[in-house]
Amino acid sequence: MKVNAVTKTYEGKTVLRMPALEFEPGRICAVMGANGSGKTTYARILAGVVRADGKIKPFEGNESVGYMPQKSYPFRMTTLSNVNLIVKDKARALDLMRTLSIDHLAKQRAGSLSGGETARMALARLFMGEFDVLVLDEPTASMDIESTALTEELIKKACRERQCVMILVTHSLKQVQRVADDLLFLYKGELIEHGEAKKVLSSPTRQETKQFLEFLGD
Numbered sequence: 001m002k003v004n005a006v007t008k009t010y011e012g013k014t015v016l017r018m019p020a021l022e023f024e025p026g027r028i029c030a031v032m033g034a035n036g037s038g039k040t041t042y043a044r045i046l047a048g049v050v051r052a053d054g055k056i057k058p059f060e061g062n063e064s065v066g067y068m069p070q071k072s073y074p075f076r077m078t079t080l081s082n083v084n085l086i087v088k089d090k091a092r093a094l095d096l097m098r099t100l101s102i103d104h105l106a107k108q109r110a111g112s113l114s115g116g117e118t119a120r121m122a123l124a125r126l127f128m129g130e131f132d133v134l135v136l137d138e139p140t141a142s143m144d145i146e147s148t149a150l151t152e153e154l155i156k157k158a159c160r161e162r163q164c165v166m167i168l169v170t171h172s173l174k175q176v177q178r179v180a181d182d183l184l185f186l187y188k189g190e191l192i193e194h195g196e197a198k199k200v201l202s203s204p205t206r207q208e209t210k211q212f213l214e215f216l217g218d
């Protein structure tokens with residue numbers, strides 16, 4: 001699936017310059033880079049939440065894009081109602097909630113959930129829909145190890161079964177090693193590495209990537 005080259009400029013400062021890219025359905029493409037390198041800006045442009053410079057559309061066709069923002073705000077209703085909100089299918093909602101181990105929170109007010117629980121709720125709501133492209137912005141950032149594992153399983157399974165393009169912004173090197181097929185590496189708004197995740201991780205071409213990977217714990 002083709003994605004057009006896009007740039008984003010705020011008050012005269014260009015914070016993102018991405019070339020045209022080809023994403024393959026059924027593969028998970030991770031996006032890494034330091035704080036402020038442009039990951040969320042790119043995710044937002046792909047999701048259609050933010051306009052790229054010159055109103056360039058990221059996709060050529062009418063691809064449907066699902067997006068999980070870095071921070072999700074729950075609606076003032078129960079967790080189940082939050083999941084079963086846009087696509088309505090209670091059995092499926094509960095099934096997804098079970099997969100992410102939040103089914104016991106079904107009747108609880110969503111506003112009272114912890115960060116990691118809220119993220120799983122947002123993910124369950126997103127996965128209720130059918131999309132050509134899914135953009136997840138650090139979905140596991142506030143999750144514990146168990147929830148992270150459940151989420152990674154769901155992401156992998158959904159990507160293969162639905163054959164969608166999956167774009168996963170993450171800070172975790174281990175997560176990239178566990179789930180990513182491909183990897184984009186951003187540095188100060190520029191794409192400095194791009195390729196198969198294993199290849200990029202084992203033989204990065206740029207000094208900035210090497211440094212970043214060296215200092216990256218988990």
Ligand SMILES: Nc1ncnc2c1ncn2[C@@H]1O[C@H](COP(=O)(O)OP(=O)(O)O)[C@@H](O)[C@H]1O
Pocket residue numbers: 010015033034035036037038039040041042
């Ligand atoms: N609405 C905005 N106005 C001005 N600058 C912004 C805005 N959104 C993002 N930026 C800047 O763009 C850069 C990239 O931000 P972001 O994409 O959120 O980075 P990341 O997700 O990689 O941490 C940062 O320097 C940030 O301050």
Ligand SMILES: [Mg+2]
Pocket residue numbers: 039040041070
């Ligand atoms: Mg971000």
